[in-house]
Amino acid sequence: MFYPDNEYHIRQLTEADLAQVCSIEKRAYTIAWTDKVHAECVESGYPSLILKQGGAIVGYAIFNYLYDECHLMNIVTDPNFQGLGVATRLIKAMYDKARKSGMVKVILEVRESNTIAIEFYHKQGFAEIGLRKNYYKTTDGQEDALVMELIL
Numbered sequence: 001m002f003y004p005d006n007e008y009h010i011r012q013l014t015e016a017d018l019a020q021v022c023s024i025e026k027r028a029y030t031i032a033w034t035d036k037v038h039a040e041c042v043e044s045g046y047p048s049l050i051l052k053q054g055g056a057i058v059g060y061a062i063f064n065y066l067y068d069e070c071h072l073m074n075i076v077t078d079p080n081f082q083g084l085g086v087a088t089r090l091i092k093a094m095y096d097k098a099r100k101s102g103m104v105k106v107i108l109e110v111r112e113s114n115t116i117a118i119e120f121y122h123k124q125g126f127a128e129i130g131l132r133k134n135y136y137k138t139t140d141g142q143e144d145a146l147v148m149e150l151i152l
């Protein structure tokens with residue numbers, strides 16, 4: 001369970017977290033990132049974050065920096081604990097970390113069918129700035145990505 005009023009910890013995602021992260025990933029998505037992609041993000045030294053409570057990971061944000069832009073590639077809350085403010089806490093921690101590293105904006109792509117994530121990003125203040133045609137695979141084809149931006 002995630003209890004919003006209880007103590008929680010946000011820290012950098014390390015190799016030791018991969019098993020829990022990959023397990024959440026598979027439960028959160030129909031088309032999930034592979035374990036290999038997650039491992040490569042850690043090996044590459046991405047500054048990604050996890051949120052932990054009571055010893056269990058409840059959410060994570062995978063992101064990287066390019067010049068002065070923070071690219072948010074994946075943000076997930078364990079499906080059992082969604083709607084309780086986990087991703088809001090994680091994304092705010094990412095803003096703080098990215099600002100300290102000199103980033104001036106956050107960029108992301110999101111499936112145009114992912115209305116919950118789009119709603120979440122709007123609530124965080126992201127604006128839609130573009131469309132990438134056929135950016136994502138679906139179970140039976142492809143779909144477009146919305147490109148969204150937040151100025152830090």
Ligand SMILES: CC(C)(COP(=O)(O)OP(=O)(O)OC[C@H]1O[C@@H](n2cnc3c(N)ncnc32)[C@H](O)[C@@H]1OP(=O)(O)O)[C@@H](O)C(=O)NCCC(=O)NCCS
Nearest residue numbers: 075076077082083084085086087088110116117119120123
């Ligand atoms: C998108 C996601 C990360 C949000 O995580 P979360 O921890 O549930 O989000 P929060 O509880 O912090 O919600 C913050 C806001 O997001 C929006 N939101 C979250 N869940 C929502 C839902 N089911 N329906 C509509 N809006 C929703 C609301 O505006 C919410 O604010 P509110 O609680 O005041 O209504 C989560 O739904 C998830 O893991 N989805 C699967 C993975 C995914 O699609 N990630 C994004 C990839 S680009």
